Amino acid sequence: MSAVAKQAEKKVTGPDIRLPEGWVASPLGEVLTVNYGKGLKESNRISGAVPVFGSNGIVGTHNVALINGPAIVIGRKGTVGAVHFSSGPSWPIDTTYFVNEFRGLDPRFIEFAMRALTLNELDTSTAIPGLNRDDLYTQQIVLAPVAEQKRIVATINQLLAVVARAERRLGNAPKILKHFRQVVLAAACSGKLTEDWRQVNVSSEWKNTAVGELIVEKPRNGLSLKAVKYETPIRSLTLTATTFGHFDGSHFKYLDVDLPHDSHLWLKKGDILLQRGNTEEYVGVSAVYEGADNAYIYPDLMIKIRPREGVLSKFLWIALSEPKARQYFRENATGSQGSMPKINQKIVEGTIVPVPSGREQAEIVRRVEALFKLADVIEKRVAAASLRAERLTQAILAKAFRGELVPTEAELAKREGREYEPASVLLERIRRERE
Numbered sequence: 001m002s003a004v005a006k007q008a009e010k011k012v013t014g015p016d017i018r019l020p021e022g023w024v025a026s027p028l029g030e031v032l033t034v035n036y037g038k039g040l041k042e043s044n045r046i047s048g049a050v051p052v053f054g055s056n057g058i059v060g061t062h063n064v065a066l067i068n069g070p071a072i073v074i075g076r077k078g079t080v081g082a083v084h085f086s087s088g089p090s091w092p093i094d095t096t097y098f099v100n101e102f103r104g105l106d107p108r109f110i111e112f113a114m115r116a117l118t119l120n121e122l123d124t125s126t127a128i129p130g131l132n133r134d135d136l137y138t139q140q141i142v143l144a145p146v147a148e149q150k151r152i153v154a155t156i157n158q159l160l161a162v163v164a165r166a167e168r169r170l171g172n173a174p175k176i177l178k179h180f181r182q183v184v185l186a187a188a189c190s191g192k193l194t195e196d197w198r199q200v201n202v203s204s205e206w207k208n209t210a211v212g213e214l215i216v217e218k219p220r221n222g223l224s225l226k227a228v229k230y231e232t233p234i235r236s237l238t239l240t241a242t243t244f245g246h247f248d249g250s251h252f253k254y255l256d257v258d259l260p261h262d263s264h265l266w267l268k269k270g271d272i273l274l275q276r277g278n279t280e281e282y283v284g285v286s287a288v289y290e291g292a293d294n295a296y297i298y299p300d301l302m303i304k305i306r307p308r309e310g311v312l313s314k315f316l317w318i319a320l321s322e323p324k325a326r327q328y329f330r331e332n333a334t335g336s337q338g339s340m341p342k343i344n345q346k347i348v349e350g351t352i353v354p355v356p357s358g359r360e361q362a363e364i365v366r367r368v369e370a371l372f373k374l375a376d377v378i379e380k381r382v383a384a385a386s387l388r389a390e391r392l393t394q395a396i397l398a399k400a401f402r403g404e405l406v407p408t409e410a411e412l413a414k415r416e417g418r419e420y421e422p423a424s425v426l427l428e429r430i431r432r433e434r435e
Contacts, residue, residue, distance in 0.1 A: 020403030021410035022422040023144050029137025031430055032099050032110070036133075037076070037092035038066055051086065055079040055095045065089030070107040071100040072114060074136070080129040081119030085111045097133065103430045109149035112156055113141050116397040142401050143423040145409040152400050159396050167389050173382040177375050184371045185322035188364050189354050197363050204357040212349030214316060215305045219345040220264050221276065224300035227253035234259060236297050242273050242287035245321060249291050265297040268306065270313040274320065277301040277342040284329025284343055286320045288313050303348055315361040318368055319353035 019025060028034075040052060040062065048063030055075030068089050075082035077095040085108065092098040102110060117139050124132045144152060187193040191206060212218075223236070234255040241251040259265060267273075271289040275282055278301070289296075298304055307316050319325060328351060333341035356364070399405050413420040 019142060020144070020408045022148070022408060022420065023142055023403060024423040024427050025140045025142045026427055027137060028139045028141045030434075031105070031141055031143070031427070033101055034074070034097045034099055034133055034136055037073070037094050037096040037098055039094040040091055051090050053084055053086065053090055053092045053096055055082055057082070057084050059093070062091050064091070066091040067098060067100050069100070071098050072107065072111050073098050074114070074119065074131070076131050077128060080123045080131045081121070083111060083115045083119065097131070097136070103433055104146065104426060105143070105430075106146065106149040106153055108153040108157075109144070110141075112153065112397055113401060116394070116401050117141070118394070143427060144403070145421055145423050146426060147420070148406065148409040151406045155406050156396060156400055160393060163389055163392050163396070167386070170382055170386045170389060174379070177379055180375055181372060182323050184368055185318055186324070188318050188368050189322040189324070191354070191356070193367055194360055194363050197360065201359065203360045206354045206356045208352050209355045210349060211305065211320075211351045211353060214307055214311045214353070214355065216308045217306065219303045219305050219348045221345070222298035222300050222302045222304065223257075223265055225255050225257060228256045230254065232256050234297060235295065236299055237273075237302070238299065239275060239278060239301055242275060242302070243278070243282055243285060245285055245287055247287045247290045249296065252296060255297075259297065261294065263297075264304075266294040267291065267296050267298060267304070268293045270307070272305050272307070272313060272317055272320070273298055274303045274305070274343070274348060275301065276303045276344070277340045280330055280333070280341050283333050283341045284326055286317055288317045303343075303345060305348065310358055311355070312358070312361045312365060314365045316353070318364065319355075320351065325351060325353065
């Protein structure tokens with residue numbers, strides 16, 4: 001082994017982190033040639049079997065390849081530093097770099113080594129995110145002996161397959177929880193949720209009643225004016241404040257307008273706000289206002305109703321949020337194709353909802369809130385698990401490139417009483433070939 005190679009083996013990849021025996025570190029530019037991708041407009045692509053890579057991965061197909069595989073594609077503009085692998089012919093476009101000469105190195109090992117570098121942190125542009133090739137060339141890449149590279153790749157693939165399965169399952173959780181909440185609301189409004197309660201409690205019969213008979217005054221639209229950039233006494237909610245079915249007072253804008261203290265626009269605790277206009281998915285979404293009296297007004301794209309005595313605000317919100325009511329709003333919304341669907345006051349007044357006694361309303365609200373709280377807890381746990389899964393990939397790569405994932409070639413050689421080729425010899429060979 002040359003003196004240069006021996007010295008290279010002692011290089012470190014970070015503070016106080018020594019490379020495993022037989023490994024070597026080198027500036028990426030001394031090992032690999034990084035090439036620029038070539039532009040290929042979507043209008044010029046002819047559908048075929050060749051994947052077209054952008055900075056965020058495959059963005060289409062073409063019938064002609066720019067390069068043969070295997071190749072590593074790196075995000076240059078846009079999704080900076082993202083690393084993708086192509087096993088066959090491909091076309092990396094001009095927002096990417098690519099590497100397709102490996103000189104005896106395992107291509108997948110190099111892919112994982114580059115992913116471990118977290119290249120997204122090398123963004124050098126302030127306007128459009130960008131990765132400078134000179135910066136890329138200075139990055140220290142670690143190399144293991146060839147036989148060890150293959151073992152590392154096989155183990156990483158096995159572990160990342162497990163992570164991918166976990167991420168797919170976690171990705172399904174939001175849909176499952178959304179369906180769960182819809183089922184709870186439907187059960188609440190059909191009487192099934194409190195069926196056992198009625199067996200031991202006296203309750204009046206449920207009555208299907210129009211919303212117009214359950215409120216103290218006619219529904220009223222809000223007020224929409226241009227926001228001002230300075231603070232005023234008038235805070236007007238934005239649609240986002242109620243888009244997700246609950247009140248969030250952090251979404252508002254200031255208006256410069258005089259309003260009397262008795263204006264219908266001022267919200268009172270317990271008022272219900274319905275989204276009068278939004279996308280098909282969100283039109284008719286409602287939320288109970290839970291802020292202080294006269295702290296906010298509401299915009300024209302919302303309709304306000306106030307339940308009469310004997311009707312709980314939270315129960316009426318449940319009745320307006322259950323699947324049948326939401327379907328009613330979607331089917332009766334007006335608007336030309338491509339415009340925002342809207343519901344009006346008459347549609348809201350005509351909404352038929354089932355109404356039980358006041359005591360059963362309270363029990364329904366209690367049970368729905370308990371079940372929704374459970375769903376919220378699960379949702380938070382899923383979010384935390386998803387974050388851990390994202391971090392797990394980098395943890396696996398970090399462990400792999402510290403030489404801790406599989407037995408090193410040096411260890412196996414000693415155990416088996418044989419010689420092996422350290423990575424420093426491979427690096428010297430690559431350098432000579434490049435020269």
